[in-house]
Amino acid sequence: MSPSRSPVGLDHRLDVVAIGNAIVDVLVQAEDRFLDDHGLSKGAMALVDEDQAQRLYGSLGAGLETSGGSAANTVAGIAQLGGRAGFIGRVRDDQLGAIFSHDIRAVGARYDTPPATAGASTARCLILVTPDAQRTMCTYLGASVGLDPADLDLEMVARARVLYLEGYLWDSEAAKRAFIAAAEVARAQGGEVALSLSDAFCVERHRESFLELVDGHVDLLFANEVEITALYRVNSFAEAVEQVRGRCRVAALTRSESGSLVLGGGDSHLIEPVTLGPLVDTTGAGDLYAAGFLHAYTRGLDLQTCGRLGSLCAGQVVTQLGPRSQVDLRELARRQLGLAWEPLSSSQAP
Amino acid sequence: MSPSRSPVGLDHRLDVVAIGNAIVDVLVQAEDRFLDDHGLSKGAMALVDEDQAQRLYGSLGAGLETSGGSAANTVAGIAQLGGRAGFIGRVRDDQLGAIFSHDIRAVGARYDTPPATAGASTARCLILVTPDAQRTMCTYLGASVGLDPADLDLEMVARARVLYLEGYLWDSEAAKRAFIAAAEVARAQGGEVALSLSDAFCVERHRESFLELVDGHVDLLFANEVEITALYRVNSFAEAVEQVRGRCRVAALTRSESGSLVLGGGDSHLIEPVTLGPLVDTTGAGDLYAAGFLHAYTRGLDLQTCGRLGSLCAGQVVTQLGPRSQVDLRELARRQLGLAWEPLSSSQAP
Numbered sequence: 001m002s003p004s005r006s007p008v009g010l011d012h013r014l015d016v017v018a019i020g021n022a023i024v025d026v027l028v029q030a031e032d033r034f035l036d037d038h039g040l041s042k043g044a045m046a047l048v049d050e051d052q053a054q055r056l057y058g059s060l061g062a063g064l065e066t067s068g069g070s071a072a073n074t075v076a077g078i079a080q081l082g083g084r085a086g087f088i089g090r091v092r093d094d095q096l097g098a099i100f101s102h103d104i105r106a107v108g109a110r111y112d113t114p115p116a117t118a119g120a121s122t123a124r125c126l127i128l129v130t131p132d133a134q135r136t137m138c139t140y141l142g143a144s145v146g147l148d149p150a151d152l153d154l155e156m157v158a159r160a161r162v163l164y165l166e167g168y169l170w171d172s173e174a175a176k177r178a179f180i181a182a183a184e185v186a187r188a189q190g191g192e193v194a195l196s197l198s199d200a201f202c203v204e205r206h207r208e209s210f211l212e213l214v215d216g217h218v219d220l221l222f223a224n225e226v227e228i229t230a231l232y233r234v235n236s237f238a239e240a241v242e243q244v245r246g247r248c249r250v251a252a253l254t255r256s257e258s259g260s261l262v263l264g265g266g267d268s269h270l271i272e273p274v275t276l277g278p279l280v281d282t283t284g285a286g287d288l289y290a291a292g293f294l295h296a297y298t299r300g301l302d303l304q305t306c307g308r309l310g311s312l313c314a315g316q317v318v319t320q321l322g323p324r325s326q327v328d329l330r331e332l333a334r335r336q337l338g339l340a341w342e343p344l345s346s347s348q349a350p
Numbered sequence: 351m352s353p354s355r356s357p358v359g360l361d362h363r364l365d366v367v368a369i370g371n372a373i374v375d376v377l378v379q380a381e382d383r384f385l386d387d388h389g390l391s392k393g394a395m396a397l398v399d400e401d402q403a404q405r406l407y408g409s410l411g412a413g414l415e416t417s418g419g420s421a422a423n424t425v426a427g428i429a430q431l432g433g434r435a436g437f438i439g440r441v442r443d444d445q446l447g448a449i450f451s452h453d454i455r456a457v458g459a460r461y462d463t464p465p466a467t468a469g470a471s472t473a474r475c476l477i478l479v480t481p482d483a484q485r486t487m488c489t490y491l492g493a494s495v496g497l498d499p500a501d502l503d504l505e506m507v508a509r510a511r512v513l514y515l516e517g518y519l520w521d522s523e524a525a526k527r528a529f530i531a532a533a534e535v536a537r538a539q540g541g542e543v544a545l546s547l548s549d550a551f552c553v554e555r556h557r558e559s560f561l562e563l564v565d566g567h568v569d570l571l572f573a574n575e576v577e578i579t580a581l582y583r584v585n586s587f588a589e590a591v592e593q594v595r596g597r598c599r600v601a602a603l604t605r606s607e608s609g610s611l612v613l614g615g616g617d618s619h620l621i622e623p624v625t626l627g628p629l630v631d632t633t634g635a636g637d638l639y640a641a642g643f644l645h646a647y648t649r650g651l652d653l654q655t656c657g658r659l660g661s662l663c664a665g666q667v668v669t670q671l672g673p674r675s676q677v678d679l680r681e682l683a684r685r686q687l688g689l690a691w692e693p694l695s696s697s698q699a700p
Binding site for chain 1: 379407408410411412413414415416417426444445446449452453454456457471472671672674676
């Protein structure tokens with residue numbers, strides 16, 4: 001199925017505009033025992049306050065800092081693939097905020113949210129990478145929870161073919177309101193709305209809200225196996241698939257080393273995982289899957305190809321430390337899948 | 351030769367105390383053309399002011415931030431090997447300063463220099479990694495040039511078996527004075543003084559001063575081929591070796607893929623390079639060579655073994671991005687060279 005979309009072909013459109021938490025990651029190698037000692041659930045994201053973040057950081061080893069944030073990673077991936085992408089999310093006017101802002105613009109994404117000039121510092125996520133390459137996250141949301149409807153660049157939202165939301169935003173009342181306002185604007189302009197469920201604990205916190213969204217307001221849903229079974233409170237992936245089928249236009253359900261299943265147009269597409277080298281760090285795997293998927297989707301490619309490009313991008317990012325690809329994703333897509341896009345002309349550039 | 355040293359065996363001694371610039375690195379992949387376009391000399395370190403640093407950063411791709419600083423990298427390596435090491439250098443009380451302070455303490459090094467509460471921000475080094483894995487550096491010295499004799503923890507300096515200096519400090523008049531004051535204290539307590547020449551351009555800027563130091567005040571000299579030939583204004587490595595021989599107790603001269611030559615006790619020791627995997631990023635190679643060398647040296651091992659441990663640590667750090675080792679160096683030394691040290695007892699810990 002080639003997804004139908006409304007006013008395509010307009011040069012001033014952006015392929016994907018995402019709203020998310022603007023976060024700088026601190027990647028630290030840690031032993032499993034550290035997770036146990038600190039009551040951390042492997043693979044999950046826990047919210048911490050600034051004091052807890054400082055205490056944890058103080059007991060961790062040396063880190064590597066890199067821009068992160070789930071939806072921001074997706075936007076960076078789309079820009080690296082050659083797509084026109086924009087990001088909305090809030091940093092503070094501090095050094096980490098400057099790093100975040102630089103990095104997302106450096107890959108060619110549009111990012112204009114004004115930094116906060118007072119209040120909490122830029123959000124940080126302590127990412128503990130265990131020897132099995134799994135990542136466990138402790139996030140201090142800082143300035144990113146201050147995102148509210150007034151921060152929204154509605155002109156940019158209106159240009160979005162796909163407006164992409166990370167479920168993590170639901171942890172902030174103001175950010176959630178900002179997204180709902182944005183979704184209305186995007187849809188009024190013929191755009192589609194995509195949601196990533198982000199994390200199983202996040203789903204637990206906001207199940208009712210997510211269920212309502214998926215039924216009425218979301219065109220494309222991204223979730224992994226744990227998240228989708230948590231959403232429908234079922235015990236198996238198969239049951240979750242039956243629950244979600246038909247509730248939104250497209251559902252892309254990822255299953256780590258088992259690949260992914262894409263539901264859409266009445267069909268199911270089983271997508272093989274891609275292995276490009278030893279597993280180093282799973283940080284960003286879901287984000288980059290969404291990037292590949294959405295990039296192919298906004299180019300009008302069939303769902304099978306969307307899933308395969310998602311798998312390829314996820315397969316690349318897990319071979320390196322950190323959630324932003326250090327290789328040329330466009331070249332990778334050309335070499336591995338024979339996919340090629342024209343470079344953006346200057347009139348098309350965001 | 352097993353180097354003779356003065357009052358060893360005192361539990362309160364530190365193996366190595368280093369004075370250097372306290373820097374956070376921003377690692378960015380760049381093409382050779384970028385170096386040409388910006389007049390940057392490959393492999394070298396250029397000093398930039400804050401405006402130049404901002405302009406360069408703005409035109410570079412997304413980066414990876416990690417603690418750096420030449421002598422600080424050496425101290426981190428020694429601590430990772432199980433040695434007792436301390437660092438003196440100045441950050442500002444900002445986010446990058448907090449990252450630097452955390453990371454050097456997290457590996458077990460002692461670091462107590464009070465952060466500046468006003469003035470320039472923490473030093474940053476833009477490190478451009480080209481496809482050949484070479485690194486080219488643009489350093490904004492920021493708060494680190496504010497180091498002056500008043501910042502010195504003379505109690506820590508007095509405990510040093512080896513006081514280690516990076517040549518880069520000579521770019522700041524105050525820091526240079528601080529080092530000379532520290533060297534006098536260390537020697538008065540029976541410690542030795544080590545100097546790294548840091549960079550060929552740095553040697554050009556301070557040749558007379560370095561020549562005088564090497565002749566009269568330095569026990570151990572670290573330099574690479576380009577630096578040592580620049581110091582003596584000669585055209586070949588062989589000529590430089592003849593010049594430096596006998597001028598200080600030990601000279602460790604590194605030659606990248608040709609290994610290193612260690613001069614000392616009237617002998618020359620040729621050390622083979624160590625290859626542990628594909629070359630990724632040469633940042634920190636010289637710093638980690640010095641770490642391995644000094645760790646073996648302060649354990650009273652012969653110069654051949656000092657050089658071999660230096661080669662091993664350098665060989666490891668070039669297989670990864672960034673100048674601080676992401677693997678357990680003590681385990682690596684045990685596995686590759688059969689070297690083992692007792693863990694520090696709590697009474698020995700710094």
